[in-house]
Amino acid sequence: MRLHPAAVLAVAEFGGRYGQARLNPDQVRAIRGQLAAGQPQRRIAQAFGVSQTVISSIATGRRWRAVK
Numbered sequence: 581m582r583l584h585p586a587a588v589l590a591v592a593e594f595g596g597r598y599g600q601a602r603l604n605p606d607q608v609r610a611i612r613g614q615l616a617a618g619q620p621q622r623r624i625a626q627a628f629g630v631s632q633t634v635i636s637s638i639a640t641g642r643r644w645r646a647v648k
Contacts, residue, residue, distance in 0.1 A: 602630055605647045608638060615639050 603611070607628060614624050621635040628635075637643040 603628065603634075603644070605644075608644045608647045611635060611638055 611624055611628065615621070615635070615638075621639065622632050625632045625635045634643070
């Protein structure tokens, strides 16, 4: 099944793809709070069981942009 490009973008903006997201919106908010407090991305990544790249994507708004 192929998705329309706009549908893919909408899913990617929320952060989860096809229901396979490892994080939920509450965790993303907690991650943003830790980033604001100055915690290192690597330490946050280890605590949440994701890669540092995922944390960086959240910090820069490439992922989970819709969660405030």
